[in-house]
Amino acid sequence: xxxxxxxxxxxxxxxxxxxxxxxxxxxxxxxxxxxxxxxxxxxxxxxxxxxxxxxxxxxxxxxxxxxxxxxxxxxxxxxxxxxxxxxxxxxxxxxxxxxxxxxx
Amino acid sequence: xxxxxxxxxxxxxxxxxxxxxxxxxxxxxxxxxxxxxxxxxxxxxxxxxxxxxxxxxxxxxxxxxxxxxxxxxxxxxxxxxxxxxxxxxxxxxxxxxxxxxxxxxxxxxxxxxxxxxxxxxxxxxxxxxxxxxxxxxxxxxxxxxxxxxxxxxxxxxxxxxxxxxxxxxxxxxxxxxxxx
Numbered sequence: 443x444x445x446x447x448x449x450x451x452x453x454x455x456x457x458x459x460x461x462x463x464x465x466x467x468x469x470x471x472x473x474x475x476x477x478x479x480x481x482x483x484x485x486x487x488x489x490x491x492x493x494x495x496x497x498x499x500x501x502x503x504x505x506x507x508x509x510x511x512x513x514x515x516x517x518x519x520x521x522x523x524x525x526x527x528x529x530x531x532x533x534x535x536x537x538x539x540x541x542x543x544x545x546x
Numbered sequence: 547x548x549x550x551x552x553x554x555x556x557x558x559x560x561x562x563x564x565x566x567x568x569x570x571x572x573x574x575x576x577x578x579x580x581x582x583x584x585x586x587x588x589x590x591x592x593x594x595x596x597x598x599x600x601x602x603x604x605x606x607x608x609x610x611x612x613x614x615x616x617x618x619x620x621x622x623x624x625x626x627x628x629x630x631x632x633x634x635x636x637x638x639x640x641x642x643x644x645x646x647x648x649x650x651x652x653x654x655x656x657x658x659x660x661x662x663x664x665x666x667x668x669x670x671x672x673x674x675x676x677x678x679x680x681x682x683x684x685x686x687x688x689x690x691x692x693x694x695x696x697x698x699x700x701x702x703x704x705x706x707x708x709x710x711x712x713x714x715x716x717x718x719x720x721x722x723x724x725x726x
Contacts, residue, residue: 467680469687470699477674482683486691501690 444519445511448502452526455483459529466534474530480505485523485530498523549603556595564588624721627666631714631721634662638711645700645707656689663710666717678713681706 444452458464466476473486484501497514500523513523532538564584568575575581637658644651663682664671670678684706692698 467683468702469684469691470702471688471691471695473687473691475683475687477679477683479674480672482679482686484683484687484690486687488691488694503686 443511443513443517444500444522445509448509448511452500452522456522456526456529459526459533462533462538464533466530468534474527474534476530485527487527498527552599553596556599557592560588560592560595628718628721630662631666631718634659634666635711635714637662638707638714641707642704645704650692650698651700651703653689653693656685659707659710660685660689663714667713677709681710681713685710 455464459466464476464478466474469475469484471486472488473484475485476483482503484499484503486499486501487496488499489496495514495516497512498520499510499512501508501510503509513519568584573580574584637655640655641651641659644655660682663678663685667678670676671682673679684702688698688700688703692700
């Protein structure tokens with residue numbers, strides 16, 4: 443579940459990511475991170491094979507403090523995190539530049 | 547010997563000035579009382595100049611001592627920095643060997659890399675767009691995800707480790723280059 447204090451933040455983060463106002467980078471194991479000012483954000487898609495359950499794990503690191511939460515597919519916030527993750531992937535791949543000349 | 551040269555020069559200058567004054571204005575030495583006052587004035591003037599020369603000399607000696615102390619401090623710091631850099635490079639070598647041999651990198655090795663790398667490049671890490679920050683975040687991201695995966699991938703991690711190794715080697719070059 444997204445903690446109440448971070449709901450608005452996640453919503454604004456989606457807008458910022460889609461608007462390419464921040465840059466995400468690809469890490470290993472389907473994880474992505476974003477260095478912005480003195481903050482580092484991590485988002486990771488994980489599939490638990492034992493439980494057959496997919497989840498998104500988000501972590502905000504600021505000045506050594508780490509705040510983490512996990513949203514599994516059986517939770518209401520899953521769709522919000524899925525949308526965020528997909529815009530993160532598109533942002534990290536710089537896809538808008540890749541398709542810029544597609545219809546020309 | 548060189549220490550008394552400025553005093554001798556100033557003494558001669560004050561003496562010349564006093565003789566010149568005595569020649570130009572003979573009233574300054576017309577009787578014993580006036581002569582005594584005139585001589586007293588020039589002796590005082592020389593005393594003040596003497597004191598100024600000594601104060602300036604003491605100040606420059608203190609500045610020189612401070613400069614030397616700073617140099618010694620920097621050399622000691624460089625020594626400890628190089629020790630940390632070498633330790634970080636060894637940890638990176640261990641991590642890369644683990645990747646090449648298909649083994650899991652221990653958490654302690656990754657912690658050691660992040661610890662030293664963060665200390666050595668603390669200035670560059672404040673810049674969110676720097677390569678150093680990206681390297682550290684990649685290592686952090688791997689550490690964050692690998693613990694929950696039986697066979698974690700490490701393509702980005704290896705790239706970042708090699709990039710970090712380059713930064714560290716560059717730093718060793720800077721630290722060990724000759725400084726006067």
